[in-house]
Amino acid sequence: MDQANELLHQANIELQKIWLDQIVFTWRWWLAVCICVLPWWAWIVWRDKNNTTPLLYAGFFIMILACWLDTIGTAMGLWSYPTKTVPLTPSFPEFDLSAIPVGNMFMLQIMPNIKPITKSIILSLVASLCIQPLAVIAGLYNPKYWYHYYSIPFVVVIYLCANYLYEKMKLEQRNTCKR
Structure with a gap:
């Protein structure tokens, strides 16, 4: 285990050097920063x-x-991220902590009369078949052993779980306000 940790440490040192020499302040890096900041800015302005x-x-x-x-x-080598805003993250926090949750939160609040399953399918198709290929073209995402359509059921399930939590919290919030 100590040898594996030392190899990981050495790999992280190499990744930091690559990040400083080849990634930080490139147009892809700035695009990643925008992906991190702009969805939250939009959410703050247009949230319910x-x-x-x-x-x-x-x-x-x-x-x-x-x-x-x-x-x-990423640990299984199914995909990788050639650009990072921060060098020592295994994943792409711009997607995980910004674009994905904010996109889902917008879907939760818009078109409340549409069934959650329909919204989850729309979101999964757009995210998997439009946004992921655009991320590949931009050089932000490299699906090594992952086809975009593999993501569709994951996005559907994640959205439906989030919708359940959202509706449950709304109900609790209403009940708390009535007391």
Whole structure:
């Protein structure tokens, strides 16, 4: 185990050098920074202010799940991220902590009359078949042994779980306000 940890340490030192020499302040790095900041800015401006707490509750759930699944995928070599805003992260926090949760939170609050399963399918198709290929073209994502359509059921399940938590928190918030 000590040898494996030492190899990991050496790899991290090499990754930091590469990051400083080839990644930081490139156009891809700035794009990643924008992916990190702009969704949250948009969410702050256009969120449903009456449901901020339930939305954040669902968003944090999505963040944890996205980080966990992304770490597993990168550790298994299914995909990689050629650009990072921060050098020592195994996954791409711009997606896991910004784009994915904020995209889901917007879907939770828009078109409330549409069934959650329909919204989850729309979100999964857009995320998997449009956004992921654009991330590949931009050089932000490298799906080594992962096809974009593999992500569809994961996005559907994540959205449906987040929707359940969101609706449950909204109900609790209403019940608390009535007391």
